[in-house]
Amino acid sequence: MPGVRSLNRHSPNTLMIRKLESIFKLTDGEKRVLQDLPVQVESLRAEQDIIRIGERASRSCLLLEGFTCVYKLTSEGKRQIMAVHVPGDMPDLQSLHLKVMDISIASIGPSVVGFIQHDDLREACEQYPRLTAALWRETLVDASIYRDWILNIGQRSAYPRVAHLLCELLIRLKAVGFAEDDSFHLPITQAELADAIGITPVHMNRVFQALRADELIEASRGKVAILDERRLREEGDFDPLYLHLINSVSA
Amino acid sequence: MPGVRSLNRHSPNTLMIRKLESIFKLTDGEKRVLQDLPVQVESLRAEQDIIRIGERASRSCLLLEGFTCVYKLTSEGKRQIMAVHVPGDMPDLQSLHLKVMDISIASIGPSVVGFIQHDDLREACEQYPRLTAALWRETLVDASIYRDWILNIGQRSAYPRVAHLLCELLIRLKAVGFAEDDSFHLPITQAELADAIGITPVHMNRVFQALRADELIEASRGKVAILDERRLREEGDFDPLYLHLINSVSA
DNA sequence: CGACGCCTTGAAGGCGCTCAATCAACGTGG
DNA sequence: CCACGTTGATTGAGCGCCTTCAAGGCGTCG
Structure with missing residues (x-):
């Protein structure tokens, strides 16, 4: 079972803040809300499911160390990985608005993730609408990557x-x-x-x-x-x- | 060149309202804002580009009649269609937060679309945050469909x-x-x-x-x-x- | 040291591609 | 009204990328 540990160097949310800051300067207020977001940090073994297709999510996770992937199985048991996440990514941010998961998410290799409750996230977004925009944008970039994968798989050898x-x-x-x-x-x-x-x-x-x-x-x-x-x-x-x-x- | 015409039966936004209402009941205020959104209706010939990769968008479109598709070309000129849209979809809603297009969008067969300025959309969302959630959700469903296409193309014959x-x-x-x-x-x-x-x-x-x-x-x-x-x-x-x-x- | 996971290699076969020709439907102009 | 061009659907033959099914090698760890 995943142990709970605290990160050594930064607060867990530092990665997220740094990433969002690359889009537009965050105000001190915005940074503080993000910094104060309660995050439950967990270590994952390799190949461990974070959430599975069909389940309902009440929290999203932020990848802190290692890698995660989105995958789905065909009825014949063939697996397709649709996305690979790197630290700073939020693999299941989508569950904020799509409660029931249409995909499974698993760690690749040992990883560390931080879970953030949807309610907390929503509250922060209501307070600071630009956070909404920033997070929305994140999911849009994810979608853009999906599109490119379709092109890659569909048209190239x-x-x-x-x-x-x-x-x-x-x-x-x-x-x-x-x-x-x-x-x-x-x-x-x-x-x-x-x-x-x-x-x-x-x-x-x-x-x-x-x-x-x-x-x-x-x-x-x-x-x-x-x-x-x-x-x-x-x-x-x-x-x-x-x-x-x-x-x-x-x- | 595309002619501008008015729709016979409904106001252009009716389709969008009906769609968003399937998620949660809209208040009268929310409906009114949507209804009052200025929409520029245009008819498209078959195979006509709506927006091309690399361009910057200041408006998004709502598909009213016909079909549109998202596509991209490889350097060898092979085309991959990544999505097909049906009436009620907003094919390039993503451009609201990702200004420069990473894809091209074109009509399939003769179609009718309504263009909505980003500024108008943003204003409506600021007034009624639940509209933001609803539109965000739309883009998340798009992403879910992309994922399924990856599975489909990657794993099935x-x-x-x-x-x-x-x-x-x-x-x-x-x-x-x-x-x-x-x-x-x-x-x-x-x-x-x-x-x-x-x-x-x-x-x-x-x-x-x-x-x-x-x-x-x-x-x-x-x-x-x-x-x-x-x-x-x-x-x-x-x-x-x-x-x-x-x-x-x-x- | 043996077991397990992963990488590697070989051979055979099939799904889908390429190239090319033919057919069918439709619109156009004479 | 028909010859003609155009566009899309259809068919055939040959080939090649990738799959399938094995077997073997190699490093790591109990």
Whole structure:
């Protein structure tokens, strides 16, 4: 069972505040409300469900460390991962207005999340309408990423698809300071990546080998290094417009 | 160029009001604000872009008649359609908070849309915060549909994929009263459907023939009839949960 | 050291693609 | 009223990306 612990460096909400601030300057009042939001921090093991499809949510979570993903199963038991979250993301913010979950959310690798009650969130938004706008915007960016995944899976072959996903992860991790030197820690199996890309684990492996052979990436035991980002973007037909990043150099 | 005309039966916003009312009862004040929202109605030819990727939007549109779709092109010129809208939908509501478009939106077949200035929308939302919630919810349902498309394209083969899409269209059209007798008018070419499903026009054609041979659908010249919805849902592994419909019999 | 999880590799087959030609429906102009 | 062009649906043949089904390798951990 998940233990409760306190974060060492920052208050849990610091990540969220920093992220929202990249959109527009928050007033002191807005910052204070966010800072005072009660957050229940929990550590998760790898592959642990946070919430499952069909359940009703009364709180949303903020990812603090590690990774989470959105997934869904077909009736035949095939899994599709529709999104991967990096620290600072709110994986199930949508449940604020869509009570019953249409997806499941799980941790990838060991992670730390903070739960915020919907009532608290709603109250903060009522007090400071710009928070509503900022959170709404977050969900809109999520939607934009979904759209790009549809394009990626629907129109590109396996190799560029993987390249595209890696470009996205790199830029998003850079944006929150979790990728140094174009390399990042990603405790995800090839099988899971395959589920996100819509291909077979076997084929995922072959694509990875091709990417390594082409000297685009290095990958081993949870560590991914992008060797040539420019060329990887070309191969993956990657344009970061859809991420709607603001103060980003690489975007 | 698109002509401007007035709608015969209802005020343009009636559709939107009816839709939002399915979520929660609107107060008279809320209804009045919506009713008074200045709407610029325009008729569109088939295949006409409403807004293109990279452009900045200062207004959003409400689909009144016909169909629109969200699409994006790869650098190789392949097109993926990520969403199809039915009357009552707001195809680019997202631009309210994401100014620069990450997608293009176009009409499918001749359509009628109403444009609403963002400033007007924002003002209405500030006056009546529940409108904000309702519109936010709309965009969240859009996102849920995107997710399901990722699952559909990523994990299912062509035949169930098409079945799934047809189920979705039927139920959404029913919800706004645009599908009588499990059949609906859909002025879309097989090539366009193929772009939405992520397959080739040629293969789309073969899947259609299979669906007809299995007596699941009838389709000719812009008219689609669902002959056996229960079985089509089975074949398409369709569960309408993700549509988050409220007062719907079939959901 | 044995078991387990994950990565890797091989071979065979199928789903969907590509390329191309034909057909059907419709609108247009002569 | 018909020849013609255009657009979309249909069909065929061949090929290739990716899947499926295995088996084997390798590192980690009890």
